Amino acid sequence: MLRKLTMLLLFFLTINSYAQEDAWIYLTDKSNVAAALANPITILTQKAIDRKQNHNIPIDQRDVPVNEAYISDLKIQTGITVLAKSKWFNAVHVRGTETDINALSALAYVDSIDFADNNLDTASRSTTIQDKTDIEDENVVFTYGDTQNQIEMINVDDLHVADFTGEGITIAVMDSGFPNVNTLGAFQRLRDNNDLLDGYDFVNRNADVYASTASSHGTRVLSTMAGFVQDEFVGTAPDASYYLFLTEDVSGENPVEESYWVEAAERADSLGVDMINTSLGYTTFDNSNYDYTPADMNGQVTFISKGASIAVEKGILVVVSAGNSGATAWQTVGSPADSPNVLSIGAVDANGDYVSFSSQGGAAQVGYQKPDVVARGGAAYVVNQNNTITQNNGTSFSGPIMCGGIASLWQAIPNASPTEVMDYVRESASQFSSPDDFLGYGIPDLDVARSIALSIDDGLIEDFGFYPNPVKDEINLRLPEILSDADVSIYNQLGQKVLSQSILENSQTINVSTLSTGIYLIKFSSENSSQTFKFIKQ
Template identity: 40%
Template sequence: MLRFCFYILVFFSIPCSLWSQSYDLWVFFKDKPQAEQYLLHPEEMLSQRALDRRQRYQIPIDDTDVPIFSNYIDQVAQIDSVDIIAHSKWLNGLHLRASESSLQQLENLESIKYIELLGLVQENPSKNNQNITDKLAVTTSENYGAASHQIKMLNGQFLHDKGYTGQGMQIAVIDAGFIKVDSMGAFSRLRDNNQILGTYNFIDKTTDVYTRHYHGTMVLSTLAAYIDNEYTGTAPDASYYLFISEDTSQEHPYEESLWIEAAEKADSLGVDIITTSLGYTEFDNPDFNHTYSDLDGNTTIISRGSKIATEKGMLLVNSAGNWGTKSWRYIGAPADVANVLSVGAVDKDSIIAPFSSWGYTADGRVKPDVCAQGVQTALVNPSNEIVTGSGTSFAAPIIAGLTACLWQAFRDQKPGEIRKHIKQSANMYNNPDEHYGYGIPDFKAAYFLLHFDKTDIANISVFPNPVKRGHPLQLIIPENLLPMDLHMYDIRGQLIQTYMSQNSYNTLDTGNYAPGFYLIQATNTTHSQTFKIIID
């Protein structure tokens, strides 16, 4: 029996005079009859780089990787007054625009598991131009500095100084357009080194992404622009895919659907990181609007797609949104997804930007996750001028670029571990709130946390860990390792205490230390161990 989702109640309450109108909807299919054959030949679905990523992180290839059964698509396409807007193999469904009369025919298809109505199509809805402006946030002015402050605020120069500049990492930027990236001097290094690996415009169905809007141009500049002695992005040596899914002429749910298509493409290519400075809350047609209760990471279409993307071995970074002073002040979708690294904006003095969107999520989780400079952010405009711009749109790619550099240093770590340690390095990790989230990350600290997490700690026991401040921390050292020198560092690598242990049982008074993460290195002539402790 075909099941309509809850939204079908809206349809049954519509007056008969409106039945001639069209609907936006999703249809979800019940299965993938060809799945077994594809799973035997995964190279037909995924690039070798994507397959290598799955193997590296022990992520299984499953039915969600299999394309939608083509016969099912054909069945839908043959129904009159049905237009296919977008596809999703992950969701095993199609975004459609269909007349009321065609709904019954769709319902009669045995291949369809259920139908989810998004809302009535309005012929000429009023444009929600303010929402588009708030989302893209491209206000700029002259800038006489460079990108040094927004990188140093996060201790990103530490990674660059160690040679981690994104080389070997692949980042997909999904945005509204990349005008003049193909000709600007700031991207000549990117072009000359063949670091733009591919492009696709999911709106116009072409490979031309150097059109439509300049928002993506400036987003990309924070990552990859290079002007000798004047500007360097956070991941200048990474490689990039550039995708357009945002239609700035309107605000419509089909943009969410196109984003999923772009994310699926990124996955199949083997991309490591997707960075998106877009978010969805309200639309030109208010019938499509999301509500705060939808922000649970599982409800909106784009959040459902993003959740699957994070399960494929990719790390997703998303702007929190610029609605902090609006009637809708919350984050947008897909920033609500648990495993998406959502980024708010602070100014140069680390003060939260009033426009930066608020958490928490509808189900009470901390969002945004972290913050970066999104007020007077240094960037490069399409005229190849270094300017400043404000918005979480620019804070997010700054984080994405340094995340690529960090992951380059620890390539064997799963994306969840990278994301976890970035949050743990942030200055408010022990006391997050709904505006800063966990605060401003420190990528030097994240580096050391990851480095020391790899150390074998089987020989020395430390408990309780975490430990409440003021409570004793016990260290038990096997007698055959005595004596040992114990060195305690904060997570920035600063030595704060050292002493020699002659005893197997050692007690550390934690009342002298502020809550946070610390590292203890235990060494003797034959043995060295470093491990992490947490003081709450």
């Protein structure tokens, strides 16, 4: 009996010694940095360079690729498999035994090692994927059909009528599979307009992003933005351009998927992408030693959340589904939705009411609100891999519905920065003045967001001007130089006039401190013209 126990103990020790671990290897330096920064076209596309210049985003050392000589050397180290790389972090994701990975610290170009199992690190970290598919079963005139409710809920239809349909905005979609997007009728318009740009499968390391049929989740996600079936189905940004990146391995849960995501985000940045949409989220893994905790959802712990924050620094607007954990013990948003720099989207039903699966804000998000806003994710309409219009539940769909809507908004206000666009979206939402952990700032009105943006730039809206917006007490008013007087009237959402005043000078104010919080119209009237705009009273 003793001999059997001894043999059993030796067996488990042997298994443990050969257990495969995941780790990030952080490197000391990069090669030819000065030359690359002096000639950025060697490391970025012209579209990426132009986007950064337009938003005053510096091109820095993080844009320079990882030293390929280091990667080649890592690949020949004993027991080491290289799975992914990140130029932003100057890191490589590897797999091997704990012993073989620790041996890499002897290499001159290795700065530090961070194991996915933080118990193996010499210095521990503080913090799973929850928003998976587990819950998800001239002027433009569209007949929206099934998508009318989810379009009108966030007022994208008004943007479409004004011919803002996402044209000129490029979106990278990070997901788990896009089967049949290259053949389905629902994406024929997308293909005919040459707006289906390219793709890459980071899991299987090939360019055929449509080949993997393990999951059709990405197909359904894309349809909420780009799908078009005449008189039956219209996405929120049918004329935007799309890159498709497969970063999620549905066969299991492993931290390498975070690395795939960051690598895809870096590819998106180098291609000049304007927005990233992702319906993925990370909280727990197949190996429980890698698990995060709700306390880790502060935007500072997980590799993917830190990568998403860098993407925003690089000038990309990142829209993330909040997660489907609202009715579970986990409850709070996952990563990268926990990053304060991304726009995290929760879910409501067709009536605009909170749905119980939508992940909530939590104690870990100190000083910022999650989710940010919400859209329809309860029984949302999507197109599946069989070209059938159907309904699915999940923030996986409220997220892209909102992402496409914001793309249409951004087309209308192209000079706005990503962070400004996110601010306008929050400010237009239904409970901006009293956010909570269920709906965040509420349901946005994206046409109101456009009006807010147009009024922010030095308070000028075409010829007439007012600022600030939103406002607490006083609105500053301005007239065109050619006018000496005008009348200003304010109306509530019922169309009732609640204030009026004459402007007799070039600059004057109107006191709105007595108005209730909400959305109002302000109308400027002169002898020959009038203009009406929306504003928010806080």
